[in-house]
Amino acid sequence: MLVAFEAGGILRAIVLVVLYPFIYLSGEKMGLKIMVMICFFGIKAESFRIGRSVMPKFFLEDVGSEIFEVVNKGGKKMGVSNLPRVMVESFLKEYLEIDFVAAKELKMFCGYYVGLMDETKNVHSLKQVQEGKGSSDMIGIARFNNIRDHEIFSFCKEVYVVSKADKRSWKKLAKKNYPKALIFHDGRLALTPTPLKSLAMLIWLPYGIFLSVIRIFLAFTLPFKISTPLLIFTGLRLTSSIPENAHPNKQNDNHKSNGHLYVCNHRTLLDPLYISFSLQKKLIAVTYSLSKVSEIIAPIKTVRLSRNRDTDSKMMKRLLQQGDIVICPEGTTCRERYLLRFSPLFSEMCDEITPVAIDSHVSMFHGTTAGGLKCLDPVFFLSNPFPVYTVQLLNQVCRSSYSYVNENVEECRFEIANHVQGEIGNALGFECTKLTRKDKYLILAGNEGVVSNR
Numbered sequence: 001m002l003v004a005f006e007a008g009g010i011l012r013a014i015v016l017v018v019l020y021p022f023i024y025l026s027g028e029k030m031g032l033k034i035m036v037m038i039c040f041f042g043i044k045a046e047s048f049r050i051g052r053s054v055m056p057k058f059f060l061e062d063v064g065s066e067i068f069e070v071v072n073k074g075g076k077k078m079g080v081s082n083l084p085r086v087m088v089e090s091f092l093k094e095y096l097e098i099d100f101v102a103a104k105e106l107k108m109f110c111g112y113y114v115g116l117m118d119e120t121k122n123v124h125s126l127k128q129v130q131e132g133k134g135s136s137d138m139i140g141i142a143r144f145n146n147i148r149d150h151e152i153f154s155f156c157k158e159v160y161v162v163s164k165a166d167k168r169s170w171k172k173l174a175k176k177n178y179p180k181a182l183i184f185h186d187g188r189l190a191l192t193p194t195p196l197k198s199l200a201m202l203i204w205l206p207y208g209i210f211l212s213v214i215r216i217f218l219a220f221t222l223p224f225k226i227s228t229p230l231l232i233f234t235g236l237r238l239t240s241s242i243p244e245n246a247h248p249n250k251q252n253d254n255h256k257s258n259g260h261l262y263v264c265n266h267r268t269l270l271d272p273l274y275i276s277f278s279l280q281k282k283l284i285a286v287t288y289s290l291s292k293v294s295e296i297i298a299p300i301k302t303v304r305l306s307r308n309r310d311t312d313s314k315m316m317k318r319l320l321q322q323g324d325i326v327i328c329p330e331g332t333t334c335r336e337r338y339l340l341r342f343s344p345l346f347s348e349m350c351d352e353i354t355p356v357a358i359d360s361h362v363s364m365f366h367g368t369t370a371g372g373l374k375c376l377d378p379v380f381f382l383s384n385p386f387p388v389y390t391v392q393l394l395n396q397v398c399r400s401s402y403s404y405v406n407e408n409v410e411e412c413r414f415e416i417a418n419h420v421q422g423e424i425g426n427a428l429g430f431e432c433t434k435l436t437r438k439d440k441y442l443i444l445a446g447n448e449g450v451v452s453n454r
Contacts, residue, residue: 001193002058003039003087006186007050010205012038017198032082033117036106040084041115045108049371052090053444054187059091060178061192064170067162068096068177071141078102080142080152084117097179102152183338183435186370186444188380190362201364208364208383211235215382219273220299224280231277235385240278241392259284259324262393263346264356265339265424266328268367269294269377270389271358275326276300278391284325286316288332288437293375309345316349326356329417332437333368337430339421340437347416353397355420357427361388370444394423 005013016038023031071077078100079092085103092098104117140156153159175182191197215234218227232238262283264271272285276299285302295302303319305312319325329342346353360367360381367381381387397420399412418432425432441447 001198002054002187002189003050005189005193006054007043007048008039010202013198014202017195017202020195036084036117037115039115040106040113043113045086045106045111045113048086048113049444049446050187051086051088052094053185053371055087056091056095057182057185057187058192059088060095060182061172063096063173064167065173065177066170067141068173071096072179074139075137076100078152095178095180095182181338183334183336183433184370184440184443185335186372188365188369188372190366190384191364204364204385205383208385209379212379212382216297216378220297224277228277228280235387236382237386237388238274238277239388239390241390242278243393243395258320258350259322260352260354261320261346261350262324262326262354262356263342263420264326264328264358265428265430266330266333267335267358267360268333268381269374270367270381271328272302272326273298273300274358274389274391275356278393282323284319284323286319286325286327288328289374291373291375291377294378297378312345313348316345320350329420330437332440334440335366335368337428338435339425339430339432340440341434342417342421344413344417347399347413347420351399353399353416353420355394355397355423355427357390357392357394357424359390359428370441392427394427397423 001013001016004016016035019034019038023034026034077096077098079088079096079098079102081088081092081101081103083103084106085101086106088103089101092101106113107116107118108114138156140153140159141162142153142159143162189201191201193201211234215231215236218230218234221227222230228238262275264275269287269290272283272287276283282300285298285300286305287302288305288307290302290304303315305315316325316327327346329344329346330340331343332340334340362381362384363386364384365380367377367387369377397416399416421432424430
């Protein structure tokens, strides 16, 4: 279902759900062949990145803690699967540290998958294991059906069969115990697409799109005091925390020539809008990337950064003279509980900076994407039945206090950026990293995440 929806589109996912009763009755082996045909037929092999960007997150949620500890004690480890290699290899090698993978290969024609699996048994990985460890020490762990399907287990000294009852008794592997931290993942689906959940999601989707249009219309046409209760009535959930000393006092506004700077972490494209609703005032959103559609439907002013330090610095100082601005210095979104490196550009704009800690939660669709259409990000996020946002304004950070301690301007910029990142991370309980937008897009989309202007 993940491959059908994320790589093939909604129509292919509908076909898979409609045919699922027939697939279920066809038996495990024939049913797998039918599903592979539906999901992979006509998909371009070169652009297929679901196995690396989407599947690991869902596979990791199904890993049993007990069996993981047992497998982790082995020397050379080989993963055996009836699924296509492109679906499981990245997960097994990168996240479970499996050395070799024996799985089905997909047949291709002119660079496109034809939906057929190569039934030739893959013994190349077995030979590699034998050369590195010796076949006399091989131990197999599998379901009963896997033993019959793979001759690999005939070379094992011992084979341990895992029953369904055993698997139900296992505890899920905690995120802190993942061999490799899951920081980035892509795809629109936030729910695990079991048959019943997939059916419910597809039934809800038309209503969700209609609901998102209503929500966008209300936010775009009505003032904050009227639109806020109406949006809450439609299912949006917003929790705000605004201390008295978190933003400039109103009595001092007349004495200030410039606007105020709000710096937040980046969860979705709607971050600046939710801050505006929390403060009940219009802000200017400064962003690194924004689609034309999102720019048109945004009820607040949006300005793109050019990624040139001097140009962006002059533009932001000019915008501060027009009003309050909000910026997301991470440069891209991160779904998990991590903060990417903060660009120090904002630290030289004004003396007083207000950090804003933001978190969001969805139940069906993610409002971000690295490989899909960014213009649909707000639509998918607002298509969730009850999308949740939390906005927490923190105590102001004064640049002048850092200037006295460190006279080196360049170091001072980075100290302020790291301090703001740390304050937001502590407020949310997120882990701070030095990863950047480039790191994210290289992992998820195979590019640096920069689109050149025509």
